[in-house]
Amino acid sequence: MADKASTVDFSMMLSMMLTLFLMLLIGYIARKAGLMDDKFSKQLSNLIICVGQPFMILNAVTNVEYSTENLKTAGIVLLLGLIIHGITAVVAHIASLPIKDKDEHAIFEYGLIFGNCGFMGFPILKSLLGDIGLFWGAFYVIAFNIIVWTYGMFVLSRARSEIKMSFKGMILNYGTTPCLIGLLLWVTQIKLPTPVIDTMSYMGSICTPISMLIVGALLAQIPLKNMFTNLKVYYSSFIRLLVNPLVVILIGKLVGADRFLGEAFLVFAAVMASVPTAANSAMFAERYDLLPVRAAHIVGISTALSAVTIPLMILVVSII
Helix, strand or coil: CHHHHHHHHHHHHHHHHHHHHHHHHHHHHHHHCCCCCHHHHHHHHHHHHHHHHHHHHHHHHHCCCCCHHHHHHHHHHHHHHHHHHHHHHHHHHHHCCCCCCHHHHHHHHHHHHCECCCCCHHHHHHHHHCHHHHHHHHHHHHHHHHHHHHHHHHHHHCCCCCCCCCHHHHHCCCCHHHHHHHHHHHHHCCCCCHHHHHHHHHHHCCHHHHHHHHHHHHHCCCCHHHHCCCHHHHHHHHHHHHHHHHHHHHHHHHCCHHHHCCHHHHHHHHHHHHCCECCHHHHHHHHCCCCHHHHHHHHHHHHHHHHHHHHHHHHHHHHC
16 A cells, blocks of 8 residues: 555646646636636636536546445445544534635635535546546545535635525535435436437536636736745645644544555545545635635645645554
């Protein structure tokens, strides 16, 4: 495990970082060239949240083969995903206490809880665990979206009164509803026509490139001299990339998760806890006017630093 973590991951991570950087750079240049403004950026954010994300969720779940054993495993992964987000929520709440500004506190805490588990997590899981890693990842994304649209909205609602929390709202939204529909389609094994499946795949695939375009456009509003000197952004990255996964790994070891579920589950948990801040933090910040430039700054810096910290966390799992 140690050799694999130290070789496969570094080359793969560098490739992923370059891909993300190039997409981000295109967004940066587009903003500087006047091709993207605040209004267009906000419209793109709404497009991702309301259109791209639901299709991405449906596509991830319906691509998994159904079986009784897979159903049992899916339940374990869903529970594991909820537990991991519960842990990161506690860490995020404590780490955010020094942030006094209401808007900054909300986006800071949100960014510490939620990671880029799809684009960043899936290739790493595939490399370390094979197809089973992608299967687990698909159901982890369900847990991710359930928490985003419940507790995540609660965190943001502290700064924005227009974000209304209700039981109906926690079920009928652009994240939880697709999760429930996807689970229903998966359990009932309803076969969708090929054009529908292809449409879900294509529409879901817009999330990563458009998200990075938006992040790049937001970063273009930060003077270059301030891009790498904001200590709060590095503090956020330290918590998200190092403290979160170390706490998850430590708790996993203390409760014997590797013995009861297998070491692969602990590796899985470590990967998902150590991915950088989710790009959707910038999308929601843009949508609700919650310091979107600061949110994008956190996403950009944490993504760059994760090229080193993710392999490091996997190495920690392999030697303890």
